[in-house]
Amino acid sequence: MAGKVRSLLPPLLLAAAGLAGLLLLCVPTRDVREPPALKYGIVLDAGSSHTSMFIYKWPADKKNDTGIVGQHSSCDVPGGGISSYADNPSGASQSLVGCLEQALRDVPKERHAGTPLYLGATAGMRLLNLTNPEASTSVLTAVTHTLTQYPFDFRGARILSGQEEGVFGWVTANYLLENFIKYGWVGRWFRPRKGTLGAMDLGGASTQITFETTSPAEDRASEVQLHLYGQHYRVYTHSFLCYGRDQVLQRLLASALQTHGFHPCWPRGFSTQVLLGDVYQSPCTMAQRPQTFNSSARVSLSGSSDPHLCRDLVSGLFSFSSCPFSRCSFNGVFQRVAGNFVAFSAFFYTVDFLRTSMGLPVATLQQLEAAAVNVCNQTWAQLQARVPGQRARLADYCAGAMFVQQLLSRGYGFDERAFGGVIFQKKAADTAVGWALGYMLNLTNLIPADPPGLRKGTDFSSWVVLLLLFASALLAALVLLLRQVHSAKLPSTI
Numbered sequence: 001m002a003g004k005v006r007s008l009l010p011p012l013l014l015a016a017a018g019l020a021g022l023l024l025l026c027v028p029t030r031d032v033r034e035p036p037a038l039k040y041g042i043v044l045d046a047g048s049s050h051t052s053m054f055i056y057k058w059p060a061d062k063k064n065d066t067g068i069v070g071q072h073s074s075c076d077v078p079g080g081g082i083s084s085y086a087d088n089p090s091g092a093s094q095s096l097v098g099c100l101e102q103a104l105r106d107v108p109k110e111r112h113a114g115t116p117l118y119l120g121a122t123a124g125m126r127l128l129n130l131t132n133p134e135a136s137t138s139v140l141t142a143v144t145h146t147l148t149q150y151p152f153d154f155r156g157a158r159i160l161s162g163q164e165e166g167v168f169g170w171v172t173a174n175y176l177l178e179n180f181i182k183y184g185w186v187g188r189w190f191r192p193r194k195g196t197l198g199a200m201d202l203g204g205a206s207t208q209i210t211f212e213t214t215s216p217a218e219d220r221a222s223e224v225q226l227h228l229y230g231q232h233y234r235v236y237t238h239s240f241l242c243y244g245r246d247q248v249l250q251r252l253l254a255s256a257l258q259t260h261g262f263h264p265c266w267p268r269g270f271s272t273q274v275l276l277g278d279v280y281q282s283p284c285t286m287a288q289r290p291q292t293f294n295s296s297a298r299v300s301l302s303g304s305s306d307p308h309l310c311r312d313l314v315s316g317l318f319s320f321s322s323c324p325f326s327r328c329s330f331n332g333v334f335q336r337v338a339g340n341f342v343a344f345s346a347f348f349y350t351v352d353f354l355r356t357s358m359g360l361p362v363a364t365l366q367q368l369e370a371a372a373v374n375v376c377n378q379t380w381a382q383l384q385a386r387v388p389g390q391r392a393r394l395a396d397y398c399a400g401a402m403f404v405q406q407l408l409s410r411g412y413g414f415d416e417r418a419f420g421g422v423i424f425q426k427k428a429a430d431t432a433v434g435w436a437l438g439y440m441l442n443l444t445n446l447i448p449a450d451p452p453g454l455r456k457g458t459d460f461s462s463w464v465v466l467l468l469l470f471a472s473a474l475l476a477a478l479v480l481l482l483r484q485v486h487s488a489k490l491p492s493t494i
Contacts, residue, residue: 038057039057039114040057040111040115041055041115041116042116042117042152046120046125046143047203048123048244048247049124049203050079051081053075053077053099054432055103056070056072069441075102077095078098083128085142086128086132089139090142093142093143093146093147096143103150112152113153115152116152116153118157118439119143119157120160120435121160122205123204123205123206123244124205127205127242130283143157160439162239163238165208166239167224167237168436169208169438170210172436174196175447196339197340197341198338198341199433200342200344201434202244205241205244206247207244208237208238208239209335209337210237211338211339212234213234213338214338218334222237222238224237228449230449238335240331242283242284243317244346245346247284249396251288253274254285264303264304264307264312264313265313265376265398266302266304266398267378267398268379269380269381270380273300274301275295275297276294277295303395305376305378310398311406315406318331318411319331329412330411335412335413340422340423342425343423344426348424348425350397350401351368352424354397357386358371364419365414365416365419366416369405369409375401383397
């Protein structure tokens with residue numbers, strides 16, 4: 001009997017294995033990838049008011065054809081932007097050391113040599129380069145010397161144009177929101193049909209607006225042609241120098257000194273000593289600069305909590321007197337806004353203050369205007385009681401909110417319907433929205449022009465089904481074996 005059982009066992013196992021092999025041939029395949037190692041990249045965003053370091057990581061299989069680059073970590077450099085070190089270039093380089101030391105820890109040591117490191121400077125350095133190109137060169141030379149001392153693959157420090165800043169911000173936003181290409185639940189890459197979002201960036205010294213357009217721009221200097229993931233994009237972009245938050249505040253301060261002798265955008269009860277040299281040293285306040293003034297003189301200036309005068313002051317920043325094109329935004333700049341937008345940087349921080357700190361609704365343009373008026377009506381004591389712990393920037397939120405509202409409604413011409421398509425966002429996919437990621441993606445060629453290549457494989461769910469069927473075949477074989485054993489025993493007991 002035992003011999004019979006042993007003789008039955010191999011055929012049954014062979015039958016089960018054969019069944020499993022047939023099932024394996026029937027299992028559907030899909031395009032999958034083996035999990036690759038990680039690569040890293042570092043970008044120093046040298047803005048006008050401060051510098052931030054972003055460390056990105058991505059699977060190292062091939063030019064990012066996995067479609068995902070994520071933010072690994074970040075670091076805020078202490079002090080002002082590198083443009084503020086015009087008289088002390090070595091101070092600019094020294095300010096970066098703390099974050100670079102963090103990068104040594106955050107990036108695995110074995111990856112240091114292959115990690116690209118970039119520094120991109122924006123509007124603050126563009127302004128410095130306009131007024132003092134020698135100082136601008138000295139600052140970049142100093143930071144370059146420091147960056148080359150680290151074991152990363154340093155690939156240069158340069159000043160971005162306003163157009164580059166706008167386009168890279170647009171690429172970042174749409175890349176993170178998976179508007180170029182998306183990895184679907186069925187295990188295949190596909191191009192979403194929802195289209196792209198426009199991008200609005202409000203920095204310290206400039207503001208950028210960028211969006212995809214179907215018609216050629218009347219001003220060809222504002223048009224960029226891109227080819228991403230096998231798709232062609234015609235993009236409108238414009239950067240408004242001197243319309244960043246910090247420069248706007250300086251321009252409003254200069255206007256308040258000359259027009260009122262008090263600041264209508266500051267809260268009543270707030271006063272400070274203003275150094276005239278600080279007010280008029282920027283190229284953005286050059287038109288308001290008196291012919292003669294004492295740069296070392298200090299003037300006492302108080303706030304008045306007057307939203308109507310503040311609105312008038314802000315409106316004076318925009319000129320609508322002439323337009324050489326069929327349609328303009330302001331200052332004679334061609335623009336025909338189209339589509340939905342994501343607004344980030346100081347756009348987000350301003351609206352978030354109104355929404356979160358002040359508890360005010362900002363879902364419509366009318367609500368945004370009412371929120372700005374509400375903040376501008378607050379006294380200094382009321383603001384401090386309502387928002388404790390934000391004393392440093394608190395007095396400027398009225399001016400900032402009024403500027404954002406006026407820029408969107410009068411400057412860019414958003415109506416209520418168009419404003420409903422604007423989302424204010426700080427991050428997407430746990431990654432900061434800004435130009436830095438798009439800059440690195442471009443310089444490392446991490447966004448291919450053509451759709452990513454794929455290979456055949458079997459997905460996880462199919463393997464689960466296969467294993468279950470194989471287990472069922474084995475179980476059936478065992479049951480059959482036990483029945484044969486039981487049948488073999490019966491004659492011997494008669």
